[in-house]
Amino acid sequence: MSQPQSNGSPLVRIDGVEKYFQRGAEKIHVLAELNLTVAPGEFLALMGPSGSGKSTLLNLIGGLDRPTKGTVTVAGERIDQLSDRQLADWRARHIGFVFQLYNLIPVLNAERNVELPLLLTHLTGAQRAKHVAAALALVGLSHRAKHFPRTMSGGEQQRVGIARGIVTDPTLLLCDEPTGDLDRKAGDEILDLLGALNREQGKTIVMVTHDPHASARASRTVHLFKGQITSEAVK
Amino acid sequence: MxxxxxxxxxxxxxxxxxxxxxxxxxxxxxxxxxxxxxxxxxxxxVALAGADRLIVRHKVSIIQLLPESYQARMEKIPGVAAAVHQTWFGGIYQDPKNFFMQSPVVPEEFMRMFPEFLLPPEQMKAWLATRTGAVVGRNTADRFQFKIGDKIPIQSPIWGQKTWEFDLVGIYDGAKKGTDTTAMFFRYDFFNESRAERGKGLVGWYAIRVKDPAQAAEVAQRVDAEFENSPAETRTEPEGAFVQGFANQMxxxxxxxxxxxxxxxxxxxxxxxxxxxxxxxxxxxxxxxxxxxxxxxxxxxxxxxxxxxxxxxxxxxxxxxxxxxxxxxxxxxxxxxxxxxxxxxxxxxxxxxxxxxxxxxxxxxxxxxxxxxxxxxxxxx
Known part of the structure; x- marks a missing residue:
């Protein structure tokens, strides 16, 4: 696993970002004049109550959505200016997602789920299999490679989700409440895994969470309220 | 993949x-x-019909017969290369369910007119030598396990209410996959002599080969004009249209x-x-x-x-x-x-x-x- 070389510049830079949604005549402001940077190798937690804009911010960083105003730069690239097609290619190269509800494809077994992002690369079948095996080994699920999501526990499914998120060695791992649907024990295992990926593999992680117990694992925590950053805490 | x-x-x-x-x-x-x-x-x-063939039938309906003597007159019409006649025999082999067409024909000229029927030369020779001889298509021969030398009794409700007995001398094949090989053909001279007085010298319809398919429409008009105002006026049409018309009855x-x-x-x-x-x-x-x-x-x-x-x-x-x-x-x-x-x-x-x-x-x-x-x-x- 590799990371882009740090030259002191942030990996993620959010400058003056606004985001609002139009619902009929009503304009709903989700993010307002928001500025944020994430350094390479950082483990950042975004916290805040429902509707504070943390998931929207995560979507903007991940190129799933575009800001109404402002710029989003990731790994030196202005992603807010990319077309849909360019964004899809960019996401495939740079971003690994981990979702709250795991979002595995139920008709595919664990290794096929992990292989999905690799289908967008030029790797051969044998090379893909090697990468999948490595990712599953990293999350401790080599023995469950042939199992389908419905036969796995929530914790195991989330570990498959993490393996899928890291299999392409992305620049940035974005986690949307990764422990939100798990019990404390399984949640701790997932947080241990994310922590290890950050410390040992140098993965840059941005994690949205409600849970102070989860945010305590991050190196920095940013609190949002009504679309604005209200406080920051560095560990 | x-x-x-x-x-x-x-x-x-x-x-x-x-x-x-x-x-x-x-x-x-x-x-x-x-x-x-x-x-x-x-x-x-319709698709298999010969582009250079016309069918001449009675103007009123196909069940009305035409004089045998029309053949010589047709062959003199400009643009006509040859003419042969056929007649609906409508016989029954053992059971009415065993339907297949039978028709009396003049063997040599008939086989020249319909080259899509392939009959080995020795079987053709045997047919010409046997007055009661008949040939059947491969489909019907296989269906009833007919073999050369068999005697085939056919009961005719139209031609004399009697059982006609034919000697099978040949089995023909089709030149193309879709060629109809279900019919049985037998000699017209035997048929004409053996049928009742009523109908002697009359035939069902004619097939005409035209010299130039591009002139088929004009030839058809000439044929119908030839027999206009006669007791048996004709209607001439391309073979494809004739087959289509037959099917369109349904x-x-x-x-x-x-x-x-x-x-x-x-x-x-x-x-x-x-x-x-x-x-x-x-x-x-x-x-x-x-x-x-x-x-x-x-x-x-x-x-x-x-x-x-x-x-x-x-x-x-x-x-x-x-x-x-x-x-x-x-x-x-x-x-x-x-x-x-x-x-x-x-x-x-x-x-x-x-x-x-x-x-x-x-x-x-x-x-x-x-x-x-x-x-x-x-x-x-």
Whole structure:
């Protein structure tokens, strides 16, 4: 696993970002004049109550959505200016997602789920299999490679989700409440895994969470309220 | 091909629904295949009809007879190369269900007129040497296990209410796959001498070979003009039109078949379209995940279309295969549909219809998948 070389510049830079949604005549402001940077190798937690804009911010960083105003730069690239097609290619190269509800494809077994992002690369079948095996080994699920999501526990499914998120060695791992649907024990295992990926593999992680117990694992925590950053805490 | 497991996995997601949809498509294509074979049996002769042949029949109806003497007059008409006559014998072999056409002909000139009937030279020689000799097509010979040397008794309700006995001297084959090899031909001289006085010297219809097919219409007019204001006026038409007219006695076969198939395929379109829409609606969230991972709009469009096309081609292919197997067994009516077979052209058209069905039923769900906003889709999970 590799990371882009740090030259002191942030990996993620959010400058003056606004985001609002139009619902009929009503304009709903989700993010307002928001500025944020994430350094390479950082483990950042975004916290805040429902509707504070943390998931929207995560979507903007991940190129799933575009800001109404402002710029989003990731790994030196202005992603807010990319077309849909360019964004899809960019996401495939740079971003690994981990979702709250795991979002595995139920008709595919664990290794096929992990292989999905690799289908967008030029790797051969044998090379893909090697990468999948490595990712599953990293999350401790080599023995469950042939199992389908419905036969796995929530914790195991989330570990498959993490393996899928890291299999392409992305620049940035974005986690949307990764422990939100798990019990404390399984949640701790997932947080241990994310922590290890950050410390040992140098993965840059941005994690949205409600849970102070989860945010305590991050190196920095940013609190949002009504679309604005209200406080920051560095560990 | 690396996406095959994803497409196949989605089809296998709801096995019962996929199976039922597949069966609906299969049944529609079995019906398509069988109706095409029936249509081929009823009007396939039109395509095989000789472009340089005309048929001359009585102006009133085909059951009215024409004088045998017309043949010599026809052969003198400018543009006519040859003329031969045939007559409907309408005999019964053992049981009325064992239908096949029989007709008295003048052997040499008849075989020259219809070169699509292939009779070995030694059998032709035997036919010319045997007054009671008859030849049958391969289809009928196989059907009743006739072999050369057999005596074939045919009861005629038209020509003297008696049993006619023929000596089988030859079995002819067809030059083309669709050539009708169900008829039996026997010698006109034997027929004319043996039939009752009523009808002697009269024949059913004539086949004319024209010297130049491009002049066929003019020749037909000349033939009808030749016999105008006679006791037996004629109506002359191309062989294809004659065969078509014969088939049309049952109605416009092509239109009937097309109407039935249109109704069937419209229903299948709705069934499959609804299945595909539901299948895509159920997994909008998963499609959102694929988009988040980096799959493009075009790839998602391709996945859904590939899925619907695979479903339609599987069902259609299996249905066409079953219909082909059924048609390959031959005429299911025991003689009423001698040309019953599923042509390569109809098979290819069937595959094209299946592909069209797949594209048409997949395109709207595919567009839905393509236009999906990824953040919205993820919220649906």
């Amino acid at each position: 690396k996406f095959a497991h994803l497409i196949w996995g989605n089809l296998a997601r709801k096995k019962l629904r996929t199976t039922l949809t597949l069966l609906s498509i299969l049944v529609a294509f079995v019906l398509y295949g069988i109706l095409c074979a029936v249509k081929q049996a009823l009007i396939g002769g 109605g416009n076969i092509a239109l009937i078949v097309a109407s039935i198939l249109a109704a069937v395929f419209f229903t299948i379109l709705l069934v499959t379209g609804s299945t595909m829409s539901q299948a895509v609606r159920e997994r909008l969230g998963e499609l959102g995940v694929l988009k988040a991972i980096g799959f493009t709009n075009g790839q998602l469009l391709g996945f859904v279309l590939a899925e619907s096309c695979l479903l339609a081609l599987l069902g259609g292919g299996l249905g066409l295969g079953l219909a082909w197997l059924f048609a390959a067994r031959g005429d299911p009516t025991g003689g009423m549909l001698p040309l019953f077979h599923l042509s390569t052209g109809d098979l290819v058209t069937g595959v094209a219809i299946a592909l069209g069905l797949g594209l048409l039923t997949g395109i709207f769900p595919a567009l839905t998948a393509m236009r999906l906003h990824v953040a919205d889709a993820l919220r649906r999970m």
